[in-house]
Amino acid sequence: MNARQLTTIAVFALWLGAAGAQSAEQEALGQHAAAGQDASAAAQRDAERAAIEQARRRNAEQRTQAQTKCYQLFAVEDCLRDVRNQWREVESRLRAREVQLNDAERKEKAQQRLRQIEEKQASAAAATTPPASAVVRKAESTGRSGARENTAGSVKLRDREAAARASQQRERQQSQAAEQSLREKESAERAAQARQRQLEVEKAAQARRAKREQEKADAAANGHKPAATLPTPP
CATH class of the missing domain: 1.20.58 (Methane Monooxygenase Hydroxylase; Chain G, domain 1)
Incomplete structure (x- = not known):
């Protein structure tokens, strides 16, 4: 062992x-x-x-x-x-x-x-538990006051909703008026630019005609035959 x-x-x-x-x-x-x-x-x-x-x-x-x-x-x-x-x-x-x-x-x-x-x-x-009668009276009072509060709350809610809708309508009208004013301003500017371009074209045409008339007068004074007149551009 x-x-x-x-x-x-x-x-x-x-x-x-x-x-x-x-x-x-x-x-x-x-x-x-x-x-x-x-x-x-x-x-x-x-x-x-x-x-x-x-x-x-x-x-x-x-x-x-x-x-x-x-x-x-x-x-x-x-x-x-x-x-x-x-x-x-x-x-x-x-x-x-x-x-x-x-x-x-x-x-x-x-x-x-x-x-x-x-x-x-x-x-x-x-x-702290009041008697049953007091509970019933409190429930009834609470129900009436709750109904009044609900009614007043509904009126206030409708007033707020109406005020919100009116504010949104005013904002849309103001936005539309601003857009219309901008479009009118841009249209007036384009019209003024077009008139300015037309005046410049007419002034240039008058200058060319005056120049040709002066050239004719000078040629006549010198006894030269005036050159053929170029057609007036449209």
């Missing part, structure tokens, strides 16, 4: 007591849970937490005892590693149960706070 097998057997023997302790732990937790059926949930949780702490102390003591035995074996490190693994396994189960208890406690406290808030709101609503 090698050292590893001897170590495994030794650890198994050491944790037989741990297994018994775990069974005792589970039995204790079960007894507390059964007893807590008649007690409040908070008392049951306190009892389970106390049992968990007791099991945790017992698990730590068994770890210390098992580690002491490991140092008497040949494969010390293997034995210590197995002891730590066994301890972690038990500790993990205890911690998981603690988490469940804490979650249950948080949920219970949240429900209690919610019930307290609902009770306060119900009390406040009952204290």
